[in-house]
Amino acid sequence: MTVNIPRRRWLGSSLALGASVVAAPVFAQKKPTGSEIKLGQTMPYSGPASAYGTIGKVEQAYFKMINDEGGVNGHPITLISLDDGYSPPKTVEQVRKLVEEDHVLALFETLGTPTNSAIHKYVNAKKVPHLFVATGATKWNDPKHYPWTFGFNLSYQTEGEIYGRYLLKNKPNAKIGILYQNDDYGKDLLTGVKHVLTGPHAKLIVKEVTYEVTDPTIDSQILTLQSSGADTFIDITTPKFSAQAVRKAFDSGWKPLHFLNNVGASVGSVLKPAGLDKAVGLITVQYYKDATDPQWKDDPAMLKWRAFMARYYREGDVNDASNIFGYIAAQTMVQVLKQCGKDLTRENIKRQAENLKNFRPPLLLPGIAINTSPTDHAPIKQGQLSKFDGQKWALFGEVIGGGAG
Amino acid sequence: MKTPPLLSAVPALTSRHIAALAVLLALACALPFLIGNYRVFQLTLALVYAIALLGLNMLTGYNGQISLGHGAFYAIGAYTAAILMDHNVLPYWATIPVAGIVCLVIGFLFGLPALRLEGLYLALATFALGVAMPQILKHNSIEPWTGGSQGIVITKPDPPAWLPVSQDQWLYMFTLAWTVLLFFAAWNLLRGRIGRALVAIRDQPVAAQAMGVNTALYKSLAFGVSALYTGIAGALGAIAVQFVAPDSFSFFLSITFVVGVVVGGLASISGALYGALFIVFIPNIADQISKAAPWAIYGVFLIGLMYLMPSGVAGAIRIARRRWFDRERPSAAQRAASPPARDVQV
Numbered sequence: 110m111t112v113n114i115p116r117r118r119w120l121g122s123s124l125a126l127g128a129s130v131v132a133a134p135v136f137a138q139k140k141p142t143g144s145e146i147k148l149g150q151t152m153p154y155s156g157p158a159s160a161y162g163t164i165g166k167v168e169q170a171y172f173k174m175i176n177d178e179g180g181v182n183g184h185p186i187t188l189i190s191l192d193d194g195y196s197p198p199k200t201v202e203q204v205r206k207l208v209e210e211d212h213v214l215a216l217f218e219t220l221g222t223p224t225n226s227a228i229h230k231y232v233n234a235k236k237v238p239h240l241f242v243a244t245g246a247t248k249w250n251d252p253k254h255y256p257w258t259f260g261f262n263l264s265y266q267t268e269g270e271i272y273g274r275y276l277l278k279n280k281p282n283a284k285i286g287i288l289y290q291n292d293d294y295g296k297d298l299l300t301g302v303k304h305v306l307t308g309p310h311a312k313l314i315v316k317e318v319t320y321e322v323t324d325p326t327i328d329s330q331i332l333t334l335q336s337s338g339a340d341t342f343i344d345i346t347t348p349k350f351s352a353q354a355v356r357k358a359f360d361s362g363w364k365p366l367h368f369l370n371n372v373g374a375s376v377g378s379v380l381k382p383a384g385l386d387k388a389v390g391l392i393t394v395q396y397y398k399d400a401t402d403p404q405w406k407d408d409p410a411m412l413k414w415r416a417f418m419a420r421y422y423r424e425g426d427v428n429d430a431s432n433i434f435g436y437i438a439a440q441t442m443v444q445v446l447k448q449c450g451k452d453l454t455r456e457n458i459k460r461q462a463e464n465l466k467n468f469r470p471p472l473l474l475p476g477i478a479i480n481t482s483p484t485d486h487a488p489i490k491q492g493q494l495s496k497f498d499g500q501k502w503a504l505f506g507e508v509i510g511g512g513a514g
Numbered sequence: 515m516k517t518p519p520l521l522s523a524v525p526a527l528t529s530r531h532i533a534a535l536a537v538l539l540a541l542a543c544a545l546p547f548l549i550g551n552y553r554v555f556q557l558t559l560a561l562v563y564a565i566a567l568l569g570l571n572m573l574t575g576y577n578g579q580i581s582l583g584h585g586a587f588y589a590i591g592a593y594t595a596a597i598l599m600d601h602n603v604l605p606y607w608a609t610i611p612v613a614g615i616v617c618l619v620i621g622f623l624f625g626l627p628a629l630r631l632e633g634l635y636l637a638l639a640t641f642a643l644g645v646a647m648p649q650i651l652k653h654n655s656i657e658p659w660t661g662g663s664q665g666i667v668i669t670k671p672d673p674p675a676w677l678p679v680s681q682d683q684w685l686y687m688f689t690l691a692w693t694v695l696l697f698f699a700a701w702n703l704l705r706g707r708i709g710r711a712l713v714a715i716r717d718q719p720v721a722a723q724a725m726g727v728n729t730a731l732y733k734s735l736a737f738g739v740s741a742l743y744t745g746i747a748g749a750l751g752a753i754a755v756q757f758v759a760p761d762s763f764s765f766f767l768s769i770t771f772v773v774g775v776v777v778g779g780l781a782s783i784s785g786a787l788y789g790a791l792f793i794v795f796i797p798n799i800a801d802q803i804s805k806a807a808p809w810a811i812y813g814v815f816l817i818g819l820m821y822l823m824p825s826g827v828a829g830a831i832r833i834a835r836r837r838w839f840d841r842e843r844p845s846a847a848q849r850a851a852s853p854p855a856r857d858v859q860v
Contacts, residue, residue, distance in 0.1 A: 154801070155809050157764065166805070192801040192808050197665070197762045198755045199797075202556060209552035223665060227757035230667055291654060292663050323649060 141180030146446060146453060148172075148217045149189045149207030151224065156194035161220055163425060164243060164435035165190040168218060170422035171439035181446040184453065189213060195220075197227035204228045208237050215240055215458050218261070218438050222246045222293070233257045238458045240445070241438050241488065245372075247297050250487035252463070259462055259486045261438055263371075263396045265294060269301020271394050271492050271509045272343055272368045276313070277305060280366065284315045286339030288330050288354065290346055291319040298345045298370060315339050320350060328357050335363040342367045348375060352383040359387035368392050376401075380497065389499045394492040397437055397473050401428050402501055410471030433472055440470045441479060441488060476508040524705035524783065542690055551682040555754065556794055558686045561693045562751040564790035567774045568700055568783065569743025574772070575781035576704060577736040578716030580633065583640030585767035586647040587617045587741040589758075591748025593651065596666040596758045597659050606671045606753055610692065613749035614742045621741020625734035644768035648760040665759025668752060689750050696743060701783055703739070712736055713781075744771075777819055779826025788827035792819075
């Protein structure tokens with residue numbers, strides 16, 4: 110159930126709201142004149158992943174704003190967003206409704222790895238554009254077998270590749286210990302690391318250990334890694350275990366160069382419980398701006414987003430990173446529709462979705478651009494490393510791309 | 515010992531009943547040709563759930579054993595079918611009975627120790643099974659078969675070449691045939707000696723034992739047969755959805771089954787159908803009414819229904835029908851002939 114969207118709720122929202130009211134520009138109201146563009150999606154508004162439901166809501170709010178400004182090339186966008194409760198059979202049912210009854214032009218941002226797996230074959234058989242799925246798995250970028258499916262997030266493999274690449278360049282003699290969660294997500298990220306550390310570099314990895322989601326602690330795994338002589342730690346864990354790993358790696362006196370994957374890099378839910386002083390020096394990957402990060406406080410894109418939130422999605426939490434993520438995805442969707450011009454067919458939507466060139470939604474980190482091609486259905490392939498300074502994540506170095514495409 | 519027919523757990527069919535069932539069956543056969551493929555798919559799911567609910571109802575409604583873990587048997591059935599199809603061991607139609615038998619055995623074995631547990635304690639034991647199942651399915655040791663948390667994608671079966679129907683219509687027909695078969699078998703099972711024994715164990719366990727009913731055997735059998743039904747439903751559901759993954763069988767599925775059984779009507783065969791329609795369609799209606807709190811709306815539906823129809827939809831229909839016929843033929847003798855006990859048993 111890992112969707113690779115860090116959730117941070119640690120700054121007071123009053124401050125953020127104050128800034129947004131000041132920055133709210135005047136919105137022009139224009140009526141769209143063209144026929145409507147119907148998009149569909151499933152979202153976990155209920156069930157175990159319901160915290161992510163805000164992504165669907167922020168996207169609907171974004172399209173509302175686009176429609177108020179005159180739509181895309183004069184066409185208003187309707188997003189039919191249905192609840193699937195994060196249950197794959199329900200996703201199949203709802204997506205079939207969207208395709209066969211509502212006749213949506215495309216699917217947009219259906220959320221979750223198991224849920225999208227359930228409809229993967231169906232939408233490709235029906236030739237429905239299956240755009241920008243909200244999951245970190247790497248398998249969505251497979252245009253050869255699934256030409257109608259497009260990923261969106263920085264995939265787990267790419268993230269792993271970024272860590273590997275950084276190490277090759279900056280610490281070529283590292284002795285690497287890896288801890289990963291024993292499931293598809295953990296293995297996906299590990300695959301990325303190993304993509305880069307192949308051949309003669311494979312021996313840099315001195316020890317690999319795993320844990321199960323059901324394990325109570327990972328203390329013994331950390332001690333195993335420590336005794337292996339590793340001086341670098343790639344930590345592929347989900348929040349509960351990330352907090353344990355950060356604490357144990359520090360308390361045991363190991364203190365390696367510690368790479369903590371993005372899934373577990375939340376300041377509020379991981380680093381604070383672990384102890385902020387113990388987290389100093391951690392490295393992770395980011396690819397979009399964090400609303401709670403002071404360095405973006407006066408960033409024009411961030412001010413515009415806050416104004417949007419205040420006007421169109423007032424009940425949304427401005428400290429929830431999902432609301433930035435959904436906003437970027439909706440902008441990318443609008444870009445595809447803009448490129449489509451008058452030809453609003455499924456074929457053309459697919460063609461334009463694989464023809465995004467150097468598109469830069471301003472809430473992505475500077476230097477990161479979205480690029481796709483007929484052989485590359487992974488829009489975001491770059492990230493930037495950032496280091497925890499005891500208070501916040503501070504970006505450093507340059508934007509690094511993965512090679513998984 | 516000859517029992518008077520009045521004490522039968524399930525009423526005998528009159529010619530009027532048979533005619534009504536024939537009309538219903540004809541309607542069910544015609545329906546997929548009148549509506550779109552998506553609706554056909556939804557009805558297929560409803561039939562699948564109806565089978566599962568019937569299975570649970572045998573256990574809970576007729577035998578009085580509460581199970582909060584039938585989602586686990588549904589999952590086992592689904593995975594059995596999916597694994598057999600994925601490894602090309604069996605064609606899709608042959609996986610259904612295998613899934614049923616696997617669940618029968620597991621259900622029977624689970625039922626043996628569960629015999630010592632009564633009421634809420636059994637509910638807790640089955641609860642554990644339901645909660646554990648998704649994690650068991652993800653476990654490493656069986657990952658080569660189950661696909662871990664990625665699950666298994668199933669190819670949708672094609673209709674026989676000689677039949678000019680769509681894949682969805684064919685799956686509906688296939689599921690309908692199983693539904694009819696299993697409902698008939700359940701009716702046959704419950705209206706006779708076994709049905710009476712199950713109800714006797716539920717209502718008066720000591721008296722039942724005194725009358726020579728092998729309580730232990732019947733309770734385990736009820737568990738086994740109930741699991742068999744649910745397992746077959748799981749296999750049919752997996753083929754209809756074309757995908758199985760641990761997340762498909764969360765603990766919530768087990769609760770959904772209990773809700774379906776109670777809403778449809780405890781100890782009622784037809785109730786399984788009403789319950790299935792409820793669990794397929796009401797969440798969608800709730801979602802249409804409110805995105806912010808679909809489950810709150812669902813809860814309102816549930817409370818409203820339980821308030822208006824305390825004995826489930828089947829019970830409400832039965833009462834309505836009796837009133838209607840009483841008005842037609844208001845004979846005191848007839849009213850006397852239907853003892854109040856039948857209200858909860860039919």
